[in-house]
Amino acid sequence: xxxxxxxxxxxxxxxxxxxxxxxxxxxxxxxxxxxxxxxxxxxxxxxxxxxxxxxxxxxxxxxxxxxxxxxxxxxxxxxxxxxxxxxxxxxxxxxxxxxxxxxxxxxxxxxxxxxxxxxxxxxxxxxxxxxxxxxxxxxxxxxxxxxxxxxxxxxxxxxxxxxxxxxxxxxxxxxxxxxxxxxxxxxxxx
Amino acid sequence: xxxxxxxxxxxxxxxxxxxxxxxxxxxxxxxxxxxxxxxxxxxxxxxxxxxxxxxxxxxxxxxxxxxxxxxxxxxxxxxxxxxxxxxxxxxxxxxxxxxxxxxxxxxxxxxxxxxxxxxxxxxxxxxxxxxxxxxxxxxxxxxxxxxxxxxxxxxxxxxxxxxxxxxxxxxxxxxxxxxxxxxxxxxxxxxxxxxxxxxxxxxxxxxxxxxxxxxxxxxxxxxxxxxxxxxxxxxxxxxxxxxxxxxxxxxxxxxxxxxxxxxxxxxxxxxxxxxxxxxxxxxxxxxxxxxxxxxxxxxxxxxxxxxxxxxxxxxxxxxxxxxxxxxxxxxxxxxxxxxxxxxxx
Numbered sequence: 001x002x003x004x005x006x007x008x009x010x011x012x013x014x015x016x017x018x019x020x021x022x023x024x025x026x027x028x029x030x031x032x033x034x035x036x037x038x039x040x041x042x043x044x045x046x047x048x049x050x051x052x053x054x055x056x057x058x059x060x061x062x063x064x065x066x067x068x069x070x071x072x073x074x075x076x077x078x079x080x081x082x083x084x085x086x087x088x089x090x091x092x093x094x095x096x097x098x099x100x101x102x103x104x105x106x107x108x109x110x111x112x113x114x115x116x117x118x119x120x121x122x123x124x125x126x127x128x129x130x131x132x133x134x135x136x137x138x139x140x141x142x143x144x145x146x147x148x149x150x151x152x153x154x155x156x157x158x159x160x161x162x163x164x165x166x167x168x169x170x171x172x173x174x175x176x177x178x179x180x181x182x183x184x185x186x187x188x189x190x
Numbered sequence: 191x192x193x194x195x196x197x198x199x200x201x202x203x204x205x206x207x208x209x210x211x212x213x214x215x216x217x218x219x220x221x222x223x224x225x226x227x228x229x230x231x232x233x234x235x236x237x238x239x240x241x242x243x244x245x246x247x248x249x250x251x252x253x254x255x256x257x258x259x260x261x262x263x264x265x266x267x268x269x270x271x272x273x274x275x276x277x278x279x280x281x282x283x284x285x286x287x288x289x290x291x292x293x294x295x296x297x298x299x300x301x302x303x304x305x306x307x308x309x310x311x312x313x314x315x316x317x318x319x320x321x322x323x324x325x326x327x328x329x330x331x332x333x334x335x336x337x338x339x340x341x342x343x344x345x346x347x348x349x350x351x352x353x354x355x356x357x358x359x360x361x362x363x364x365x366x367x368x369x370x371x372x373x374x375x376x377x378x379x380x381x382x383x384x385x386x387x388x389x390x391x392x393x394x395x396x397x398x399x400x401x402x403x404x405x406x407x408x409x410x411x412x413x414x415x416x417x418x419x420x421x422x423x424x425x426x427x428x429x430x431x432x433x434x435x436x437x438x439x440x441x442x443x444x445x446x447x448x449x450x451x452x453x454x455x456x457x458x459x460x461x462x463x464x465x466x467x468x469x470x471x472x473x474x475x476x477x478x479x480x481x482x483x484x485x486x487x488x489x490x491x492x493x494x495x496x497x498x499x500x501x502x503x504x505x506x507x508x509x510x511x512x513x514x515x516x517x518x519x520x521x522x523x524x525x526x527x528x529x530x531x532x533x534x535x
Binding site: 026029030032033034036037039040041042043045 | 227228229230231232491492494495496
């Protein structure tokens with residue numbers, strides 16, 4: 001099997017005088033290292049320059065609201081079941097009178113936590129969600145010094161009203177059909 | 191008259207001292223930069239513009255580290271070791287001619303701290319004392335690794351000093367002077383000494399690498415294999431002194447290579463450029479520093495090209511190759527001088 005054309009036949013012959021004084025070899029090596037000064041550097045200067053990422057990049061999660069601004073999540077727990085890393089925990093609660101503007105359905109997640117150190121960003125939660133509530137976005141989870149800081153609660157997961165997160169890139173055709181089908185119960189505005 | 195001379199010398203000594211330290215400081219930075227560009231990286235570029243403040247950050251780091259002296263170490267010798275290493279390498283700058291003469295008013299100022307007539311001998315002597323810094327440091331640590339590291343370092347430095355001395359004797363035979371100022375002046379009249387002493391230059395260059403403990407002869411430290419060599423137990427600025435003295439040695443030996451074999455502060459066609467006196471002296475100093483910086487770069491360039499020697503290979507090269515070659519060089523030089531002087535007629 002030949003992988004490259006650079007392979008050399010190894011021989012245990014005695015070195016010639018020119019080889020033994022090593023100077024030609026050293027000069028050859030120094031020319032090679034010198035030529036590397038002018039080579040393009042593969043380094044990406046991180047904070048200033050960022051590596052281009054795919055539009056469907058799977059980064060930090062977002063809990064979506066619907067168009068009216070009510071949280072879509074109903075705390076069904078399918079995402080937590082689907083999660084292979086067991087990163088998602090939640091506590092469900094019943095919606096009270098007068099909270100219709102806040103929560104889309106009668107049940108909602110009182111707490112919803114994702115441990116970003118456990119999460120493997122596979123996107124199975126997104127696939128499992130029947131309410132189109134959780135999506136992965138192209139944001140990178142910022143690093144901190146404490147483990148506690150990696151447990152993201154609803155304060156950091158639910159999208160802000162004045163700062164909506166666009167997830168249209170991650171919505172597949174199937175998902176889009178599902179969403180636009182007004183006969184489905186979860187798409188009916190109450 | 192006398193007081194002017196003394197004040198001038200003090201200023202010059204302080205200037206040489208400062209320049210040596212600043213160049214050594216920036217050599218640490220240049221080392222990292224050169225290493226980076228030779229390996230397709232950027233190197234330090236965060237502290238200040240282009241990373242220019244990196245050496246100061248490193249210095250502050252060194253100073254603020256814990257100062258630790260092992261319990262069983264010999265305290266006096268432990269402090270004496272890095273002090274000798276630093277002292278000897280700073281002393282060597284005194285005999286290097288940094289440029290031509292400056293004329294201000296009636297006074298002629300030499301850009302050389304002292305032009306003693308045994309300059310080369312003085313240099314070799316001071317460099318030999320430098321071995322004590324390493325040996326005392328390794329011994330005083332009261333640690334087997336340090337002692338073995340010091341043994342390796344000192345035997346290497348002593349072995350290569352012989353070949354270095356022999357290579358220099360050939361040069362001294364040719365020039366007929368031990369004074370560095372005189373050697374540089376002779377190269378102004380004739381050609382640079384490398385033309386007459388190519389083999390001697392090669393031997394001197396290899397020995398200079400070994401004397402300064404630089405790759406491919408960095409066996410005393412061998413940071414990738416050993417615990418740390420002779421400075422295993424040193425911390426904070428005592429370690430900083432050892433590392434810093436290596437860079438000063440590199441600067442001084444670069445200056446020495448330029449002085450002895452590449453014409454010192456002289457450069458080709460300097461008398462046909464139409465500049466005279468002080469202006470010429472300043473240009474000469476700039477050219478001399480250009481040569482020094484090239485050799486510092488050369489040191490780093492070699493470090494990131496050639497793999498390290500094995501210890502037996504190092505000793506074999508020193509004793510079985512370089513010393514016979516140096517003696518051969520001495521012999522040839524003697525015969526040529528004999529022919530020139532009509533000794534064989």
